[in-house]
Amino acid sequence: MAKQNNKGTKAPKIKFKFTWIYLALLVVLLVMALGGDGTTSREIKEEKLKTVLLNRDFEKINVVNQEFAEIYIKPAKIKDDTTYSDLKPQGQFGADKSYNGFYTFKFVNYEDFRAVLKTVEDQWIAKDTVGVATQLEKQKIIADRRISVESEERKSFFGENGFFLISLLVMVIFWVLMIRMMRGGNNSGGGGRRNFQCWKE
Numbered sequence: 001m002a003k004q005n006n007k008g009t010k011a012p013k014i015k016f017k018f019t020w021i022y023l024a025l026l027v028v029l030l031v032m033a034l035g036g037d038g039t040t041s042r043e044i045k046e047e048k049l050k051t052v053l054l055n056r057d058f059e060k061i062n063v064v065n066q067e068f069a070e071i072y073i074k075p076a077k078i079k080d081d082t083t084y085s086d087l088k089p090q091g092q093f094g095a096d097k098s099y100n101g102f103y104t105f106k107f108v109n110y111e112d113f114r115a116v117l118k119t120v121e122d123q124w125i126a127k128d129t130v131g132v133a134t135q136l137e138k139q140k141i142i143a144d145r146r147i148s149v150e151s152e153e154r155k156s157f158f159g160e161n162g163f164f165l166i167s168l169l170v171m172v173i174f175w176v177l178m179i180r181m182m183r184g185g186n187n188s189g190g191g192g193r194r195n196f197q198c199w200k201e
Contacts, residue, residue: 040101
């Protein structure tokens with residue numbers, strides 16, 4: 001009978017590859033760029049903006065960098081009103097659902113955006129002052145119907161730290177390449193010396 005090979009099969013060794021470093025850095029950068037707080041957002045046009053404002057379904061308005069406005073919708077409206085079904089959280093279940101969301105409205109000129117707000121304010125005032133007797137009460141209603149807008153200067157993480165991150169990545173890649181070249185040079189140098197000795201004999 002043929003002798004059975006009793007030698008156990010050796011588990012394959014996992015070799016470390018420097019490519020893993022590049023992939024790890026890429027994953028970290030992507031997570032930092034795409035990571036969010038769970039708030040849902042959608043871009044809207046002027047018609048939808050006016051509907052949101054006229055219905056008073058917004059919680060606050062935040063203007064960012066004088067370039068666009070974030071119109072935060074009341075969580076109760078997102079939860080119950082089908083008008084805002086596009087802001088409902090996806091992939092969340094039960095009590096963990098977070099009904100936080102906002103619309104983004106882009107504008108070229110901030111004054112144009114303010115004009116839209118004023119149009120809505122005027123419609124509110126015209127409706128809510130009907131039948132109001134005294135001028136004092138009208139002034140109070142007018143002051144109360146003004147839309148408050150917050151302003152914010154926002155910079156992205158990559159905008160502020162992009163040069164540093166790119167420089168760091170370049171240094172790491174350069175260091176890895178230098179190590180590999182030095183190892184390759186040592187190997188080729190040893191082979192050259194052996195060939196010279198054989199030729200001399």
